[in-house]
Amino acid sequence: xxxxxHRIDDRLIHGQVLVAxxxxxxxxxxxxxxxxxxxxxxxxxLFREAAPGIDVRVASVAEAAQAHAQEAAAPGAAFLLVRxxxxxxxxxxxxAVVRDWNVGGLHYAPGKEKLNDYVYLGPADRGHARALLALxxxxxxxxxxxxxxTALAALDPALAA
Amino acid sequence: MSPAPGDTPPRPRVPALIATHADLAxxxxxxxxxxxxxxxxxxxxxxxxxxxxxxxxxxEEQVKGxxxxxxxxxxxxxxxxxxxxxxxxxxxxxxxxxxxVNLPLFLDYLYNREKFDVVALAERLQQKGxxxxxxxxxxxx
Numbered sequence: 001x002x003x004x005x006h007r008i009d010d011r012l013i014h015g016q017v018l019v020a021x022x023x024x025x026x027x028x029x030x031x032x033x034x035x036x037x038x039x040x041x042x043x044x045x046l047f048r049e050a051a052p053g054i055d056v057r058v059a060s061v062a063e064a065a066q067a068h069a070q071e072a073a074a075p076g077a078a079f080l081l082v083r084x085x086x087x088x089x090x091x092x093x094x095x096a097v098v099r100d101w102n103v104g105g106l107h108y109a110p111g112k113e114k115l116n117d118y119v120y121l122g123p124a125d126r127g128h129a130r131a132l133l134a135l136x137x138x139x140x141x142x143x144x145x146x147x148x149x150t151a152l153a154a155l156d157p158a159l160a161a
Numbered sequence: 162m163s164p165a166p167g168d169t170p171p172r173p174r175v176p177a178l179i180a181t182h183a184d185l186a187x188x189x190x191x192x193x194x195x196x197x198x199x200x201x202x203x204x205x206x207x208x209x210x211x212x213x214x215x216x217x218x219x220x221e222e223q224v225k226g227x228x229x230x231x232x233x234x235x236x237x238x239x240x241x242x243x244x245x246x247x248x249x250x251x252x253x254x255x256x257x258x259x260x261x262v263n264l265p266l267f268l269d270y271l272y273n274r275e276k277f278d279v280v281a282l283a284e285r286l287q288q289k290g291x292x293x294x295x296x297x298x299x300x301x302x
Contacts, residue, residue, distance in 0.1 A: 010213050010214075013244065015236075015241065019237075042248070083213070107210060107215065109212065
């Protein structure tokens with residue numbers, strides 16, 4: 001069974017992931033794929049303890065790319081979380097096969113344009129989004145299961161240019 | 162009036178921040194005020210629209226001046242307020258992240274924040290919060 005959600009969300013593990021998506025998809029493992037978190041003992045421990053009852057695995061992009069296919073065949077449902085489009089792209093370019101990305105939260109930062117209340121993109125983000133689409137992945141904007149899913153390109157006509 | 166010889170000097174008030182989803186923190190303070198009157202020296206943060214880094218900064222901004230520690234009340238374990246609060250707090254001494262805040266325990270905090278140090282107060286409030294959750298079923302005989 002394994003992968004049931006690949007999510008791009010700058011908060012990584014948080015309420016929407018644990019409660020809303022967790023209730024819908026019942027993961028037994030959550031992979032937090034982030035080079036910064038993987039390099040920080042504090043953040044590794046923090047995230048491992050953030051989801052009681054769920055096996056949280058913190059991995060660098062390289063480690064996750066290597067483990068991705070094997071995890072796909074593992075029993076139980078699994079989530080994979082990255083904080084931004086750049087990390088998603090790096091993971092795919094490192095060999096992980098991901099067909100659908102859930103874009104769940106890319107919040108405001110200077111230089112980014114608002115697409116909706118929880119997705120803001122800048123020029124670099126758009127470059128990574130185009131690359132992911134060109135690699136054959138779908139990018140679907142949806143913060144929680146109760147929201148209507150929308151293709152990122154439908155929210156951002158610049159991606160079609 | 163000067164304190165009498167032998168009097169215990171007043172404890173510093175244990176400061177608190179409430180960091181939650183949406184408007185819950187604001188509503189909690191408003192609800193507490195409806196019970197006990199004006200609430201002073203409690204700050205609030207909402208995670209609405211904030212990235213992980215922004216939320217960490219917003220919480221750190223509130224707790225960085227706490228000289229004797231304090232309490233960061235958040236709504237639930239594993240939320241962004243919890244993880245960001247823990248990261249922001251670790252640089253600032255005895256700042257305790259307290260998950261599962263509810264009105265009864267918050268009211269108890271208001272009445273006891275000058276009677277205990279931060280660790281003892283957190284332990285007390287944890288028990289108060291647990292005790293406040295009860296289930297009543299049917300009509301008592």
